[in-house]
Amino acid sequence: MSVFLRLTFSPGEVRIAVTQDDKLLDYALWRPAAPDGVGDVYWARIATLAHSMGGAFIDLGTGEQGFLPLSSDVTTHTEGQCLAVQVTRAAQGGKGLRLRKLDTPPSPAPDKPGLLSRGPTPLARLAHIFPDAALVADSPESAALIPPTLQPRRSKGFRPWPEAIAHACAALEEPIVTLPGGMQASITPTPALIAIDMDAPPTTTGWSKQTAQFAANRDALPALLHQIRLRNLSGAILIDPAGLAVRKRQALLEPVKAMLQADPLKPRCLGITGLGLIEMVRARIHPSLPELLNAPHGRALAALRTVLAQHPTATQLRCGLALLGALEADPQAVADCMRLRGKPFTLKLDPSLPDLAWIPQSND
Structure with a gap:
C-alpha cells in the first residue's frame, strides 16, 4: 500500500504522478522555467488605487502587475507606496495575479520593487500533502531537479512509470472521461465556468429507468469528482447528471458533499440549479490542467x-x-x-x- 511520487522528465517539464497500487491519487505539471507564481513574495509598489474595485494594482518590479484587495483599508494607502505582498492566485482565465499584503516588511527594505522569494514548486506541494510518499525518478534529469531537502525520500535507481499510470495520466489530457458503469463525462472549460455533461448507456438492470439512472450517477460521481481534482478544474463547476428528473437529482447532493471532503481545496457544493445542474465551487489558485496544456x-x-x-x-x-x-x-x-x-x-x-x-x- 506504499504511496509514490513518480517523476518523469521531458524538455521543459516534469510530470508528477502520486500513486498507490497503480492508482492515480494526484497529478501535477512542473515547469521549472515557468512557475505560476503562487506563494512568491515581492517588494512591490502601488501603481494604481482602484477605489471602485476595493483594491489596488501593484507593480511587482518584473514587468507584471497583480491585484491586491484592500476593502475598507484602501483609503490608508497611496499610489507609489511600497509594501510586501505574496501571490495567492496565479494568473489564469484571462485574469492576473491575486495578491495579499504581508504584515512584516523585509528589513532592510529593498531599494526597488522585485522578487524576494519563490513559492513552493508543484513537487514541494505534493510532497507536503503526501509526507510519507517516496520519490521515484525516471531519469537523471528528473532526479537532478529533486531539491536536497527531499533527496532522503528518493528511491534509488531510475524507474519509468507503470503502464497503467502512464495511461491514466495521458487520459487526463482528453475532454472525455470514462466513468464506472459504462458512463462518460464530457468536460468543457469556458471563460466563466466548467461545464460537465454526464451520459449513461441504456439501462439493462431490470430496474425502472429513474432508479437505474440514479444508481448509475451515484456510482460514477466519485470517479468524476476525482477527475476534477486530478485536472485541477476550478472556479464555478456545473455538472449535468445523466437522465434524471430534477427532483431525483436532489438526492445526489449529500453524497457529493461527502465526497468533496477528501479534496484538499475543500470545494463547496451549492445545490441544484433550476435547470437541475449540480453547482459547485472549487478555489482558483493554480491554473487548471486544460489551461496549462492549451x-x-x-x-x-x-x-x-x-x-x-x-x-x-x-x-x-x-x-x-x-x-x-x-x-x-x-x-x-x-x-x-x-x-x-x-x-x-x-x-x-x-x-x-x-x-x-x-x-x-x-x-x-
Whole structure:
C-alpha cells in the first residue's frame, strides 16, 4: 500500500504522478522555467488605487502587475507606496495575479520593487500533502531537479512509470472521461465556468429507468469528482447528471458533499440549479490542467516532445508566431530537447502558419 511520487522528465517539464497500487491519487505539471507564481513574495509598489474595485494594482518590479484587495483599508494607502505582498492566485482565465499584503516588511527594505522569494514548486506541494510518499525518478534529469531537502525520500535507481499510470495520466489530457458503469463525462472549460455533461448507456438492470439512472450517477460521481481534482478544474463547476428528473437529482447532493471532503481545496457544493445542474465551487489558485496544456507554452512543450519522439532527423522547426515566442521564452527546454535527441535544430518563423502551428523539416 506504499504511496509514490513518480517523476518523469521531458524538455521543459516534469510530470508528477502520486500513486498507490497503480492508482492515480494526484497529478501535477512542473515547469521549472515557468512557475505560476503562487506563494512568491515581492517588494512591490502601488501603481494604481482602484477605489471602485476595493483594491489596488501593484507593480511587482518584473514587468507584471497583480491585484491586491484592500476593502475598507484602501483609503490608508497611496499610489507609489511600497509594501510586501505574496501571490495567492496565479494568473489564469484571462485574469492576473491575486495578491495579499504581508504584515512584516523585509528589513532592510529593498531599494526597488522585485522578487524576494519563490513559492513552493508543484513537487514541494505534493510532497507536503503526501509526507510519507517516496520519490521515484525516471531519469537523471528528473532526479537532478529533486531539491536536497527531499533527496532522503528518493528511491534509488531510475524507474519509468507503470503502464497503467502512464495511461491514466495521458487520459487526463482528453475532454472525455470514462466513468464506472459504462458512463462518460464530457468536460468543457469556458471563460466563466466548467461545464460537465454526464451520459449513461441504456439501462439493462431490470430496474425502472429513474432508479437505474440514479444508481448509475451515484456510482460514477466519485470517479468524476476525482477527475476534477486530478485536472485541477476550478472556479464555478456545473455538472449535468445523466437522465434524471430534477427532483431525483436532489438526492445526489449529500453524497457529493461527502465526497468533496477528501479534496484538499475543500470545494463547496451549492445545490441544484433550476435547470437541475449540480453547482459547485472549487478555489482558483493554480491554473487548471486544460489551461496549462492549451496555453502557448504548453503547446510549445508538446511540440518538443513530439520532435524528440517522432522526428529524429528534423533540422528545422517552422513555427507560427505564438509558438515561436513560447519556445524562445524557454531556451532551456529547447536545449534539453536537442541534447536528448543528440541533434540540433533551428527555429524559424513562418508567417503563413497559424499562431500555434509548427512543421518539422529535414535536410534529408
